Amino acid sequence: MTNDNVALGIATKSGGFILSADQERKKWVVGRRFLPEEDLNKIAMDSAGKLFAATLTEGVFTSDNFGTEWKQSSRGLHVRKVWSVAPDPHEPETVYAGTQYGHLFRSRDSGKSWEEVTGLHRAPGRENWGIDWGFGTTGLTVHTVLPDKNRKGRLYIVASGNGPYRSDDSGETWQVLKGGIDSTCPIGSRENHYPGESSDPEERSRSHLSQVHACSHKLVLSEKSEGTVYQQNHCGVYVSRNHGDSWKDISPGNDQRHGFPIDIVEGRKNSVFVVPARQDKCKTHNSCIQGQLSVYRTDDGGASWKDVHNGLPDSVHTGVLRDAMAHDTNREPGVYIGTSTGEVYASTDLGESWKKIASGLGRIQGITAFSPAV
Numbered sequence: 001m002t003n004d005n006v007a008l009g010i011a012t013k014s015g016g017f018i019l020s021a022d023q024e025r026k027k028w029v030v031g032r033r034f035l036p037e038e039d040l041n042k043i044a045m046d047s048a049g050k051l052f053a054a055t056l057t058e059g060v061f062t063s064d065n066f067g068t069e070w071k072q073s074s075r076g077l078h079v080r081k082v083w084s085v086a087p088d089p090h091e092p093e094t095v096y097a098g099t100q101y102g103h104l105f106r107s108r109d110s111g112k113s114w115e116e117v118t119g120l121h122r123a124p125g126r127e128n129w130g131i132d133w134g135f136g137t138t139g140l141t142v143h144t145v146l147p148d149k150n151r152k153g154r155l156y157i158v159a160s161g162n163g164p165y166r167s168d169d170s171g172e173t174w175q176v177l178k179g180g181i182d183s184t185c186p187i188g189s190r191e192n193h194y195p196g197e198s199s200d201p202e203e204r205s206r207s208h209l210s211q212v213h214a215c216s217h218k219l220v221l222s223e224k225s226e227g228t229v230y231q232q233n234h235c236g237v238y239v240s241r242n243h244g245d246s247w248k249d250i251s252p253g254n255d256q257r258h259g260f261p262i263d264i265v266e267g268r269k270n271s272v273f274v275v276p277a278r279q280d281k282c283k284t285h286n287s288c289i290q291g292q293l294s295v296y297r298t299d300d301g302g303a304s305w306k307d308v309h310n311g312l313p314d315s316v317h318t319g320v321l322r323d324a325m326a327h328d329t330n331r332e333p334g335v336y337i338g339t340s341t342g343e344v345y346a347s348t349d350l351g352e353s354w355k356k357i358a359s360g361l362g363r364i365q366g367i368t369a370f371s372p373a374v
Contacts, residue, residue, distance in 0.1 A: 093108060
């Protein structure tokens with residue numbers, strides 16, 4: 001394998017896989033399942049090639065030989081349900097981990113030991129987060145951690161049900177980033193209502209909006225345009241040009257507002273991808289994709305969108321979770337999505353065509369693309 005070859009780290013509820021491709025990304029090989037007893041949510045790699053696996057069972061595991069061997073590395077993590085792990089691009093041995101119950105941890109020795117970022121306890125509105133909650137499937141958790149490659153010390157997180165936050169001093173102080181979302185969030189009425197809800201559509205919408213306007217599902221940062229942040233949340237797709245201080249609605253359409261993953265591919269085009277899902281066709285407080293599996297792409301910052309689903313199945317009952325979309329950094333970038341029913345699809349032409357490259361992997365919770373140095 002050369003530095004031009006792409007590999008994917010696949011996190012599932014029953015361990016993980018490394019998918020390796022040839023140089024043309026036409027042939028893919030699924031490696032042996034690792035950490036089969038662990039519930040993996042995210043795999044990340046630092047600048048030295050060390051892999052980190054965030055698990056919902058026993059904290060963080062690390063590998064120094066590209067996934068062949070793993071060891072638990074959770075000393076100091078007093079919450080072992082880890083949703084997100086993110087190496088700091090400015091400090092090679094610094095790694096962040098977001099956990100259940102709204103905690104954020106930091107390691108300064110490549111995961112050997114961890115300490116809590118206690119400044120998050122003083123974040124605006126933190127006293128209203130509660131301890132945990134049952135709405136949806138995650139409960140209260142810091143499911144997204146994003147260090148900003150353009151500025152040392154700048155860090156974004158998402159606390160489920162409480163929206164995105166930003167710190168400009170490595171987590172000592174925080175500000176909440178919700179401006180412009182609740183005022184533009186249209187919640188359509190549903191034919192059916194959940195147990196305990198009002199039967200009046202307008203009243204139901206107001207009650208629903210009071211909860212979901214702060215429910216951000218995923219953030220992505222532009223590396224080329226400093227200060228540009230995109231998010232997919234319960235209301236729709238939004239962009240900020242000022243580091244998240246205010247947001248503009250750029251959703252593809254009312255039927256494509258809701259979803260979980262979002263990714264930005266910055267090459268010859270600056271393309272943003274989302275995967276819409278529906279709630280009105282699914283079980284209580286859940287979302288799914290029924291029928292056509294579609295990916296939407298914008299190349300103009302959300303002014304227009306294109307449904308790019310050629311090669312994707314048209315009869316599914318599945319989901320694409322918040323961390324289950326990624327892209328590689330080849331000259332012609334590849335884009336990858338994984339489903340809750342265990343399939344991985346790849347596109348090497350910005351979504352114009354897709355190919356299934358793996359199946360039967362189990363519920364896919366995270367995909368990470370990297371080019372390992374071997």
